[in-house]
Amino acid sequence: MHAYLYLAIAILSEVIATASLKAVEGFSKPLPLLLVVAGYGLSFWMLSLVVRTLPVGIAYAIWAGLGIVLVSVAAAVLYGQRLDVPAMLGMALIVGGVVVIQLFSRSVTH
Known part of the structure; x- marks a missing residue:
């Protein structure tokens, strides 16, 4: 069960880091840069703990997809970026893929 907690932390810290990239403005803003470096560092650390339990392909699919x-969502909230219908449909398919993996794959160890 710790694997899913670590995976959630890995996903959230990666999202914070990626969403902060736009605010870095060519490495000229130190606070967003700190969020990027710390966020990616924490994300990869947590992901390395996750793959002790979950297969790396499954862990990566969930991490990347979510x-x-x-x-x-963060880009829409923070920067006003909007997605068109094809983009939202594509993301719905990604989420559907993660759900299929979790519910039906025998590759996931519980």
């Missing part, structure tokens, strides 16, 4: 969706 990260894509959450970064898009």
Whole structure:
């Protein structure tokens, strides 16, 4: 069960880091840069703990898939970036893929 807590932390810290990239403005803003470095560092550390329990492909699929969706939500909230219908449909398919992996894949160890 710790694996999913670590995975959630990995996803959230990666989302914070990625969402902060725009605010770095060519490495000229120290606070967003600190969020980027710390966020990615924490994310990869937590992901390295996750793959002790979950298969790396499954862990990465969940991490990347949910990260894509959450970064898009963060970009909409923080920067006013909007997605069109095809982009939202594509992200819905990504979320659907993560759900299929979790519910039906025998590759996921519980």
